[in-house]
Amino acid sequence: MVVFDTVLGVALILAALLDIFQTLFHPAGRGAMSDWTARIIWDIFRKVATRYSRVLIYAGPTSILAIIVTWVALTWFGFSLIYLPRLQIDFMHLQAGDANRGGILDAMSLSVGALITLSEGSYAARYWLQILRGLEAVIGFGLLTASVSWLLSIYPVLESRRSVAQQATLLHHAERQNRIDMIRDAPEQSQDWVLAIGTSVAGLRNQMAQFPITYYFVMGEPETALAGALPYLLELSERASASSVPGLRLAGTVLGGAVHNFLEMVAEDFLLVSKDDKQAIMRAYASEQMADLILIDRTIPYQREQDRDAA
Incomplete structure (x- = not known):
């Protein structure tokens, strides 16, 4: 289970990073997942617009929001899966009663704390996990700044x-x-x-x-x-x-x-x-x-x- 969760988590993180790179940094600016997400949302809005045409103006903003949320969700859940099988063994929890933490929600809470650089009272006992949490914080900050730059470049x-x-x-x-x-x-x-x-x-x-x-x-x-x-x-x-x-x-x-x-x-x-x-x-x-x-x-x-x- 440890190997499966880790491999799946790494795959989700790499999928998000690859799509971010293709969309924001590649000269063609086309990420497969981003293109698919935007096209699906456009098709939905376009069908609704056959009856209420003014809703079509919201297709673009909704597409951008959905793409950014997808990147954040994949990164967040990917790191959560890596932390999940290691919560009770490789993490120290300062708050009383946290020693039994080990569920997916606990892993997601731990991950979001690193993603937004917010300390929640849990510390990794292994150096590689400490580095991994630092890397997640860097990715989270980079995703924020890249998304803002993307928005400003569109207008x-x-x-x-x-x-x-x-x-x-x-x-x-x-x-x-x-x-x-x-x-x-x-x-x-x-x-x-x-x-x-x-x-x-x-x-x-x-x-x-x-x-x-x-x-x-x-x-x-x-x-x-x-x-x-x-x-x-x-x-x-x-x-x-x-x-x-x-x-x-x-x-x-x-x-x-x-x-x-x-x-x-x-x-x-x-x-x-x-x-x-x-x-x-x-x-x-x-x-x-x-x-x-x-x-x-x-x-x-x-x-x-x-x-x-x-x-």
């Missing part, structure tokens, strides 16, 4: 995504409102605008690859969501690429390549669909994010439920 990505979406929707509105084709009527000015948006989309694609959890954050603004603005950006790049102005053609190619790369990343990593049909990817992305599709000549509203309209 710039969300801000970038929102900025790109706002730029696209404002340009679309301006073209329709003024009945102007910016590529045809203002090619010199359009060159800088198109290139700037293309650069922003390319940067956003790399940021989302580093922090894939941001995919599950929805702002609750379907009319200005990036998922719905991508068709307009792709069409804008095609118009710019067909221009007779060399600089504008170059900017259009940059924007088109950035949108294509972004769509391929979304298709492979999140939608799990073929990356060949860009139109199908954009429709699937907008549908999953509950976003209005923005085209050059019109906007296709997402079909909101009656309860949302009433609200």
